[in-house]
Amino acid sequence: MAAQRETGSGETSGGVGLDRRMALGVLGAMGAAALTGPALAQNGGGGRMSDPMGMGPLGVNELGWDEARAEFTLPSLPYGYGALEPAIDAQTMEIHHSRHHAGYVRGLNRALVALAAIRAGNEDPALIKHWSRELGFHGGGHINHAIFWQTMAPAGNGGGGQPGGLLARVIQRDFGSFEQFKSHFTAAANAVEASGWAWLVLDRLSGRLMIQQMEKQQNMLLTACVPLLGIDVWEHAYYLKYQNRRGDYVSNWFSVVNWGRVGQIFEAAVR
Ligand code: MN3
Numbered sequence: 001m002a003a004q005r006e007t008g009s010g011e012t013s014g015g016v017g018l019d020r021r022m023a024l025g026v027l028g029a030m031g032a033a034a035l036t037g038p039a040l041a042q043n044g045g046g047g048r049m050s051d052p053m054g055m056g057p058l059g060v061n062e063l064g065w066d067e068a069r070a071e072f073t074l075p076s077l078p079y080g081y082g083a084l085e086p087a088i089d090a091q092t093m094e095i096h097h098s099r100h101h102a103g104y105v106r107g108l109n110r111a112l113v114a115l116a117a118i119r120a121g122n123e124d125p126a127l128i129k130h131w132s133r134e135l136g137f138h139g140g141g142h143i144n145h146a147i148f149w150q151t152m153a154p155a156g157n158g159g160g161g162q163p164g165g166l167l168a169r170v171i172q173r174d175f176g177s178f179e180q181f182k183s184h185f186t187a188a189a190n191a192v193e194a195s196g197w198a199w200l201v202l203d204r205l206s207g208r209l210m211i212q213q214m215e216k217q218q219n220m221l222l223t224a225c226v227p228l229l230g231i232d233v234w235e236h237a238y239y240l241k242y243q244n245r246r247g248d249y250v251s252n253w254f255s256v257v258n259w260g261r262v263g264q265i266f267e268a269a270v271r
Pocket of ligand 1: 096100145232234236237
């Protein structure tokens, strides 16, 4: 298949301890922790005891943080590999999750360990540029996929349909209608060049929803934006079943969008 080659080597971290604050601080720097960071500030900065990770709707399990090993692990899917058939086939889901996503988790841990070693004086500081890029790529890959899995569900059993509640009203306000949102999002996903993503995000500065494209998977979300829903349009996400017909994949993917979960993420972001 034409999927991107993984760069993860399968190494696990060793020797250099990473505390949770460090790891999460890095994720915050990538913009992913914007899922809840500013929301906590709006709450008065007190945080939520039920949310010790400070990641709001994405909890410890969804992010795969292993407290004992002080590293990230591959989070399990909230459904089976075949659960999103026919929109996304089981073999694609299995390879995507157990190979690609797992590779990003390994790469993220490896980058965190390497950067800690540099800080400790055990590694050449000239490598900071290299490992920072690795951190952005693999860390972004990990977070993007963690959100991706969480915002899908079997068609007719949590997946498909339209959003409700506050999210529905804000989509109406900012896009005119759900159909206009869908049209814009679809066009953005179909027009991503090579490997990337399309995202529905909340722009905290304007308080409005936006649609963005992400090249590859790093550093493309505006800092002030909270990712709400994204579609992976790397070829590894659809090529086995759809080959070059990305448009068919994007169209069918809407049948497995878990709007209830997206609504939870949105409401946590504006709380
Ligand atoms: Mn992917």
